[in-house]
Amino acid sequence: MTLLAALCAGLFAYLSLGALVGVTPRFLQRTPSGERQRRDRAQDWLHQAGAHVTPFQFFAVSIGMAIIVALFVQAITRVAPLSFVGGGLALWIPRSFYSRRRNRIAQARINAWPDALRDLIAHLKSSLSVHASLAELGRSGPPVLRPYFNRYAGLAATLDQRTALEVVREELADPVSDRVLEIILVAFDQGSAVVIDILADLAEATAGDIALRDEIQTAQVEVRIEARSAAVLPFLVLIMMIATSRDYAGFYRSASGWLVIAVGGLLCMGGLFVINRLGRVPTEQRILAAGGSP
Numbered sequence: 001m002t003l004l005a006a007l008c009a010g011l012f013a014y015l016s017l018g019a020l021v022g023v024t025p026r027f028l029q030r031t032p033s034g035e036r037q038r039r040d041r042a043q044d045w046l047h048q049a050g051a052h053v054t055p056f057q058f059f060a061v062s063i064g065m066a067i068i069v070a071l072f073v074q075a076i077t078r079v080a081p082l083s084f085v086g087g088g089l090a091l092w093i094p095r096s097f098y099s100r101r102r103n104r105i106a107q108a109r110i111n112a113w114p115d116a117l118r119d120l121i122a123h124l125k126s127s128l129s130v131h132a133s134l135a136e137l138g139r140s141g142p143p144v145l146r147p148y149f150n151r152y153a154g155l156a157a158t159l160d161q162r163t164a165l166e167v168v169r170e171e172l173a174d175p176v177s178d179r180v181l182e183i184i185l186v187a188f189d190q191g192s193a194v195v196i197d198i199l200a201d202l203a204e205a206t207a208g209d210i211a212l213r214d215e216i217q218t219a220q221v222e223v224r225i226e227a228r229s230a231a232v233l234p235f236l237v238l239i240m241m242i243a244t245s246r247d248y249a250g251f252y253r254s255a256s257g258w259l260v261i262a263v264g265g266l267l268c269m270g271g272l273f274v275i276n277r278l279g280r281v282p283t284e285q286r287i288l289a290a291g292g293s294p
Contacts, residue, residue, distance in 0.1 A: 048173065049102035058094065066090040077242040077249070081258045085235060085265035092272070110176045111210055112142035117180065117203035124192040124199075130184060131161050133192075148172060162188055176206060227275045231268050 042055040051058065070087030074080065119141050123133035135156075138149035148168050155164035162185060169181045180202060187195040238261075241248045251257045 044173070045102065046098070048106065049098040050105060051098050051101075058098075062091055062094045065093060073239060077239055077252070079242060079249070079252050079257070079261065081261035081265065082235070082239065082242070082252065085261060085268070086239075088265060088269055089232065089235070106174055107213075108144045109172065110174060110206070112144045113176055113180060114203045114207040114210070116141050116145050117199050117206070120184075121196055121199050121203070124187075124196055130187045130192050131156060134165070134184070176209075224275070228272070231272050231275075234264075235268070 039055060046053060046058060066087035069090035070083040073086035074083040116137060120133050123136050134149055135153040138146050138153050152164050152168045155167055165181055169177060183195050183198055242252055
């Protein structure tokens with residue numbers, strides 16, 4: 001029973017980490033092309049989060065952190081299943097950190113679009129060409145978007161303007177940028193006068209969407225903190241009790257105690273997964289991504 005509980009906990013931690021970083025065990029992989037796509041998605045995810053590492057490096061660091069936490073818990077309690085639970089929870093730390101960082105970076109770009117659109121409209125109304133207006137955003141636009149439009153200006157000097165803008169669209173990689181840049185691509189063909197009113201409406205609509213999203217996220221903060229505390233605190237209390245009481249330590253080192261910890265750990269991790277899924281703010285899927293996938 002104890003061996004089965006330990007094996008189940010270890011297998012769950014292994015599969016959980018693989019799911020988090022987009023790396024599937026070899027026996028679950030279907031095709032080489034599917035493996036490359038998953039690896040590319042994982043690399044794109046890390047790049048968008050500002051992590052300049054490979055998926056393997058991220059995987060290795062996460063495993064190392066889990067092992068350190070598991071050994072620390074084992075040294076305090078000498079209860080193997082509790083060490084597995086501690087290590088399993090530690091697997092979420094790098095993913096959670098970079099997920100929040102990725103969301104902040106993406107949201108900062110989205111939040112900047114209303115101001116960028118207003119600047120763009122002002123430039124177009126002042127008789128600047130579409131290309132010159134975009135280049136000007138690289139100098140005087142919202143700071144978070146300037147590197148992308150500076151890159152556009154550099155690419156446009158060697159490539160055609162449409163291709164340069166499409167490259168920038170794929171680097172931004174969010175549905176709001178897709179909509180804006182697709183309208184600008186139309187302006188290259190039809191002229192700026194055709195799209196000025198559309199860009200003005202888009203700026204207003206985007207500002208409204210941002211305000212609504214901020215309101216939803218603010219309302220969720222307290223609930224998220226309480227939910228994660230409720231998942232982690234019982235195990236911290238349990239570690240303290242085992243470390244300070246021989247009676248508790250004796251029970252949780254028995255087969256029954258191992259089973260209680262294994263079941264509790266699986267329920268805790270499953271609960272965290274469900275909470276994160278239910279609390280995720282719905283996001284618009286990209287329909288203009290390269291290759292036809294968001």
